[in-house]
Amino acid sequence: MMTCRQFRATLQPGTTDAALLEHLRHCDACLDFAMGIDPDLFFRSIGGEELVPPGGVDAFVGDVMSQVRVRSAETSLAPRHAGSVWRRLAIAATIVAGVTGTSLVYRLERSAPAPRPVAQTLLRAKPHPAALATKSFVETYSSHNATIVEVPNDGSDAKVVMIFDDTLPADL
Amino acid sequence: MAAVVLQMIPTNVSVEPDDRHLVEQIRQGDDGAFETLVRRKTSKVYGLCYRVIGNGEDAKDISQLVFLKLWENIEKYDPTYAFDTWLYRMVTNVAIDFMRNKQSRDNAVNSNLRLVKTSVDPEQTVTVARREVESVFNAVSNVLSPKQKTIFVMSEMEDLRSSEIAKILGCRESTVRNHLFNARKLMQTQLKRRFPEYARLWEESR
Numbered sequence: 001m002m003t004c005r006q007f008r009a010t011l012q013p014g015t016t017d018a019a020l021l022e023h024l025r026h027c028d029a030c031l032d033f034a035m036g037i038d039p040d041l042f043f044r045s046i047g048g049e050e051l052v053p054p055g056g057v058d059a060f061v062g063d064v065m066s067q068v069r070v071r072s073a074e075t076s077l078a079p080r081h082a083g084s085v086w087r088r089l090a091i092a093a094t095i096v097a098g099v100t101g102t103s104l105v106y107r108l109e110r111s112a113p114a115p116r117p118v119a120q121t122l123l124r125a126k127p128h129p130a131a132l133a134t135k136s137f138v139e140t141y142s143s144h145n146a147t148i149v150e151v152p153n154d155g156s157d158a159k160v161v162m163i164f165d166d167t168l169p170a171d172l
Numbered sequence: 173m174a175a176v177v178l179q180m181i182p183t184n185v186s187v188e189p190d191d192r193h194l195v196e197q198i199r200q201g202d203d204g205a206f207e208t209l210v211r212r213k214t215s216k217v218y219g220l221c222y223r224v225i226g227n228g229e230d231a232k233d234i235s236q237l238v239f240l241k242l243w244e245n246i247e248k249y250d251p252t253y254a255f256d257t258w259l260y261r262m263v264t265n266v267a268i269d270f271m272r273n274k275q276s277r278d279n280a281v282n283s284n285l286r287l288v289k290t291s292v293d294p295e296q297t298v299t300v301a302r303r304e305v306e307s308v309f310n311a312v313s314n315v316l317s318p319k320q321k322t323i324f325v326m327s328e329m330e331d332l333r334s335s336e337i338a339k340i341l342g343c344r345e346s347t348v349r350n351h352l353f354n355a356r357k358l359m360q361t362q363l364k365r366r367f368p369e370y371a372r373l374w375e376e377s378r
Contacts, residue, residue, distance in 0.1 A: 021331065031305075040328075040356065042370070046305050047329025051219040053232045060218070060232065061210050064239045068206065071240065 004030055013038035021048060191255035198246050210239050216256070217263055223325040224267045224318075225274075226310040234270055238263050260332075260340040264322050271318035308370060312362040320355040327352055 002010075007023045007030050015021070015038070024034050024041060025048045034041045053060045189197070189208075197205035217238055222231035241262055249258055313321050319341075326332045326340070327348075334352070338345040364371040 016331065018331070042305065043309050043324075043359070044328045046309060047223070047325075048331065049219070050215040051222050052215065053218045053235060054228050055232075057211060057214050060214055060235070061207060064210050064236055065203070065207055067236065067240055068203070068243050071244070 001026065008033055011037050014040070025049060192251045195246060195249055195251065195255065198243075206243060209242075213239075213259060217259065220260070220263050220325065220330060221267055223329050224264075224322050225270065226313070230270070230274075234266055235263075238266050241266065257336070257339050260326070261342070264326075264340060268318040268322055271321070308363070308367055311366060312359050315358050315362050316355050320351050320358070323348055323351045324355040324359075 002019055002023050004023075004027060007020060007027070010017075011020055011034060021044065024030060024045050031041075031045050034045070189205075191209065191212075194205045194209045198209065214235070218231055218235045221234045221238070222228060225231045225234060238259075242259065245262075249255070313324070316324065323337055323341070326337050327334070332340075334345045334348045337348045341348070360371070
């Protein structure tokens with residue numbers, strides 16, 4: 001370690017010189033002097049020193065190692081859900097197949113032709129000479145499963161609403 | 173004729189394995205290597221924790237937590253980077269988390285405490301007592317944010333360069349310098365308020 005004389009001769013403001021800092025951290029007599037040169041050395045003076053945890057390094061290391069052993073034991077006792085690589089691959093393949101199948105079915109269902117609007121159906125249907133008589137309609141509303149038709153009622157303001165539901169049984 | 177230089181190489185000197193080599197051994201399940209690493213790094217880790225946290229028992233607990241995290245995450249260490257940078261990053265993350273939680277607890281408890289004003293005789297000569305500096309630091313550094321304090325400690329007490337601190341914290345060097353500048357300013361203000369006898373030394377030297 002350098003002498004106080006050397007320290008005082010070489011100290012400059014803002015120093016980061018390791019030897020100077022080491023002297024500063026061990027010599028009380030030079031701390032006042034150093035503060036006069038550079039006040040930022042005030043807190044710098046308490047650094048650098050090797051610190052030992054309470055109870056000593058051996059006890060500390062012992063504590064850490066015993067906790068590590070406990071964690072190791074916990075890890076080895078924990079149930080192994082994942083299993084081997086092949087098992088993980090099999091699980092992943094099953095999930096992928098399931099997701100793909102579901103999405104395919106969904107796409108097929110969506111691409112199926114939507115039920116024609118009632119207006120078109122009524123226009124294209126061949127006229128039945130006796131049983132069916134078509135009525136003019138005011139408005140139609142279409143959805144996936146049903147079509148609602150508003151038909152003017154003869155002689156009054158009330159309107160008859162007809163619902164055609166493809167999912168309902170034919171004899172309902 | 174070429175000159176042949178012979179070097180005496182001692183054969184019986186046991187060379188301590190470096191950190192990367194120890195990590196490799198730990199990854200292969202060598203608990204002894206981990207113990208060696210813990211022993212080697214205890215002072216560094218505890219020292220940084222102690223200076224950042226300011227309490228021996230808390231610093232010890234935090235240091236143990238750091239080593240447990242190190243053991244659990246050893247597979248994530250990339251040997252192309254310096255081991256100490258990775259270790260310091262772990263220490264700072266755990267310490268900053270701890271301080272943030274502690275600050276919110278302390279704020280709730282100490283909201284009614286007032287600062288005690290120190291009366292100073294202007295003619296009194298001041299001699300800086302080293303042990304006092306530590307307690308002054310603990311008192312004054314409370315105004316810093318956890319990150320500012322960590323950067324201040326790493327720069328001023330651990331003598332790390334701004335570039336090293338930036339690597340540890342994963343930020344820019346200019347950010348580190350900015351935090352450092354603000355930390356110094358805040359601490360000087362606190363020093364003037366709470367320990368005017370030391371602040372006078374500061375002002376005299378300016």
